[in-house]
Amino acid sequence: MNADDALVLLRISNLNKNFGGLQVTNNVSLDMRAGVITTLVGPNGAGKTTLFNLITGHLTPSSGDILWQGESIVGKSHWQIARCGIARSFQDLRLFNHMTVEENILTVMEPASWIWQPGGRAGRRAREERAMDILARTHLLDKAKTRAIDLAYAERKFLSLARIMATDAKMWLLDEPASGLDRGSYELFLDLLRTEVRHGVTVCIIEHNLDIVIGISDRIAFLDQGRLLADGDPNTVLNDPHLAAIYFGEQAA
Numbered sequence: 001m002n003a004d005d006a007l008v009l010l011r012i013s014n015l016n017k018n019f020g021g022l023q024v025t026n027n028v029s030l031d032m033r034a035g036v037i038t039t040l041v042g043p044n045g046a047g048k049t050t051l052f053n054l055i056t057g058h059l060t061p062s063s064g065d066i067l068w069q070g071e072s073i074v075g076k077s078h079w080q081i082a083r084c085g086i087a088r089s090f091q092d093l094r095l096f097n098h099m100t101v102e103e104n105i106l107t108v109m110e111p112a113s114w115i116w117q118p119g120g121r122a123g124r125r126a127r128e129e130r131a132m133d134i135l136a137r138t139h140l141l142d143k144a145k146t147r148a149i150d151l152a153y154a155e156r157k158f159l160s161l162a163r164i165m166a167t168d169a170k171m172w173l174l175d176e177p178a179s180g181l182d183r184g185s186y187e188l189f190l191d192l193l194r195t196e197v198r199h200g201v202t203v204c205i206i207e208h209n210l211d212i213v214i215g216i217s218d219r220i221a222f223l224d225q226g227r228l229l230a231d232g233d234p235n236t237v238l239n240d241p242h243l244a245a246i247y248f249g250e251q252a253a
């Protein structure tokens with residue numbers, strides 16, 4: 001293994017997915033390296049969410065492989081993959097609407113950590129303190145006792161992120177986490193993401209807003225009709241006129 005390989009957390013290798021006659025993932029190979037923010041861009045229907053579903057075990061590839069820290073995770077269930085340390089958000093958030101903000105976080109905390117934490121009340125207190133810390137970092141501290149369903153839109157987006165933080169996952173797959181946020185909220189969101197990455201999290205984010213793409217990406221992967229058309233430095237990818245035509249052609253339509 002050379003030095004470059006040592007940094008690869010997730011390796012997607014010649015991945016294909018067909019739905020009947022429709023090929024939605026077409027021979028995609030992509031490495032995600034530790035500590036890097038990769039932005040997945042491309043027109044609607046390009047296969048971005050499908051790629052997340054394949055990584056997380058919500059879908060099974062037709063062929064190809066996905067390696068997490070060198071080991072294939074194809075065929076594992078979505079909860080086994082989550083336990084490996086890969087967390088994701090969904091476009092539709094999937095919060096527990098009738099639980100409070102705090103409860104939404106406590107329910108996703110890794111139960112395995114209960115074993116090594118001091119038992120009983122002390123363990124519970126430790127988890128609650130951690131939940132409060134996460135709420136502070138996601139600007140939700142004063143909403144701890146509010147039901148998820150009663151939150152404002154941006155707060156729901158932050159709660160979805162807080163739930164991912166609570167899992168302690170090494171890799172976060174975020175499906176349009178900033179869509180619909182006003183500028184103030186998404187600046188807070190980007191700050192938060194940068195801080196987490198500095199502390200060792202690796203992120204792949206699906207995003208349409210070019211201000212956010214430019215503001216956050218270490219690297220851009222461009223998908224169109226299931227194919228990876230580009231993968232590299234943000235300036236190079238964003239300045240490619242061919243890709244711009246595909247991207248803006250679709251957005252104008």
Ligand SMILES: Nc1ncnc2c1ncn2[C@@H]1O[C@H](COP(=O)(O)OP(=O)(O)O)[C@@H](O)[C@H]1O
Pocket residue numbers: 019022024042043044045046047048049050051
């Ligand atoms: N479960 C499914 N069955 C059939 N087709 C699907 C399924 N999921 C996604 N697709 C199709 O796969 C293509 C890619 O979808 P998706 O990954 O959601 O795109 P994106 O997230 O880039 O907008 C679309 O044409 C979509 O209709």
Ligand SMILES: [Mg+2]
Pocket residue numbers: 048049050091
């Ligand atoms: Mg999608």
